[in-house]
Amino acid sequence: MQTEIKPQAAGARSGARNRRLTSRVRANRFAALAMTGVIPAAIFANCATPAAAFTAYVTNEKGDSVTVIDTDKMETTKTFPVGKRPRGIVVSKDGAEIFVCLGDDDAVAVIDTKTAKRTAKIASPDPEQLAQSPDGTRLYVANEDDNRVTIIDAQTHKTTTQIPVGVEPEGVAVSPDGKTVVSTSETTNMAHFIDPDAKKTVANVLVAARPRYAQFTPDGRELWVSSEVGGVVSVIDPDKHAVTGKITFDVPGLVNEHVQPVGIRFTKDGKTAFVALGPANRVAVVDVQSKKVQKLLLVGQRVWQLALTPDDKYLLAVNGVSNDVSFIDVAALKVVKSVQVGQLPWGVAMARQ
């Protein structure tokens, strides 16, 4: 891994921060040692005190299914059919339902998490990604072919509004206060700011080529948009609607074309960001404040979407080509395990169960 940390070693200015990071990593490593020492004990202890186990749902784009993963055991528990070409996925706030975009069925599937059965199918043309409002009442779906963002009532499963955006909308993000929805259009290369209550676009911000995914920082003060072809993450001020910075990724030994940032996740404290780099087979760890890449973690092939467990302990990275999900220990910043899932896994969502 020596070249992995070279970017930080090279930047003499960031030396102090790197040392801090390293010492944090090392300190956590000793904690991990203490943990592993008690693993056999913990297995027995598990029987007495149920650990906070979370469930991850992974959509398999080619397998037309959803794979369920126990994040505690790091094992798949089941795989069930869902519909044609499932991609974007979210879990309802109460964890009772999951919503899955079915691209080739022109619908959003509603699935009961208890029975793993589809309870409803909401018609929506070629949906790719979706996001839900912070209160969980509304779903925002990007309809790729229709160049629209659709608002769906999460309770009644009815489409309430359709808002036109740029060509091939894909990423959808909702600000933490729920007052702003952002959609990224792959062909127009823009992030469209939508006021969900006024039901209209309020601003369009030009970003690098083929924006795939957008995510607000937990404090809502920044919007990060990843550009697959541009190979950068654009940092946008959501109030001024202006690009304030760009994050580039240099993977040693790889040509830049292979660096295709897609999924973005922030830890709850808003200090660390993870960016999936697609065919670079790496997840970049970015310091949110300095916007510097701290580390590159090797995962499977063509990593796109990411999800953090609710306790921020693990990050799950979905590797499309190698058909698996890599578990990253967030504290240690280490890939600990890769678990096989269905064919061409695409998206991942986490439930507190």
Place this chain on the structure above:
Amino acid sequence: MTEIGIKSEPAAGFTLRQYLVCLYGVVWREALRFVHQRERFVSALVRPLVWLFIFAAGFRQVLGISIIPPYDTYVLYEVYITPGLMAMIQLFNGMQSSLSMVYDREMGNMRTMLVSPLPRWFVLTSKLAAGAAVSVLQVYAYLAIAWFWEIEPPTPLGYLTVLPALILVGLMLGALGMLLSSLIRQLENFAGVMNFVIFPMFFASSALYPLWRVQESSPLLYWVCQANPFTHAVELIRFSFYEKFDPLAFGVVFGCAVVFLGGAIVAYDPARGMLVRKGQ
């Protein structure tokens, strides 16, 4: 085979203390040699580091596309070849101790050793233990450097679990070196050992590339690799570094250690060994 060595010696009824004096003498001599030859220590360290930083840097994109036991996830090439390089340190160390045996024989120190009243197997095993201890030290020095590049076991416990594997592999490769040293007449022939033992053993093994890769390109080479005890030495180290146990690798390494040591004891028996046959 061990019994043969014992029977050929008129020695019986030595006290434990006498055995310890012999062991101490042999180990101390080896330790002194190790401490005084700082270049040897440095070169033993530089060799794997060159492989790690130059060879692995060039090859890093070639691998990392498949998960094989004992790994739970994708690993960088540097991580993959580290157990191979650990075994390489021990391989070179084993061969170097064989070189020193040839040197001893040429310089006459060997006679001092071999006229010891203690059983020959004990003298040779002491020498072997000393060599293995040195190689284990070198491996840990390498691991200490590699740690800074985050080449490490999944938990620090791995540094402990790898120790028995290192000792066994050190003994096996040392015994092999000892057996070979009985076959080499002169110091100059050591280059032959390099060509005919070290390189084939190292390259036809799982040290540099996983065997499934080898199998893809040549099934024959795959079987050669499987038959190579060095492959199993590497795998034993790899698994135990990841706190896992590979019974097959352990069996092969242990078996080879016994056979090689037995062979060396026979070979160094003046009455029937290779020394006689070679007219020395």
